[in-house]
Amino acid sequence: MPVDYIQKGDSIIARRLGKIRKEVWHRYGSISGVGLTHREIRDRWLAEGRKFDVPARLC
Numbered sequence: 001m002p003v004d005y006i007q008k009g010d011s012i013i014a015r016r017l018g019k020i021r022k023e024v025w026h027r028y029g030s031i032s033g034v035g036l037t038h039r040e041i042r043d044r045w046l047a048e049g050r051k052f053d054v055p056a057r058l059c
Helices: 003-028 038-047
Strands: none
């Protein structure tokens, strides 16, 4: 695979992860997130039907 193709894919994934991090911060970065683990947050999102659109190993 050409390096440019790999870098483009990495850039797309990085943008998607940035959106997820931003939403996590806005929803759980304050009092509402106290005492929650990252797995509890993930489980809540999955129960809501949230799609992450990134490889599972990165969530």
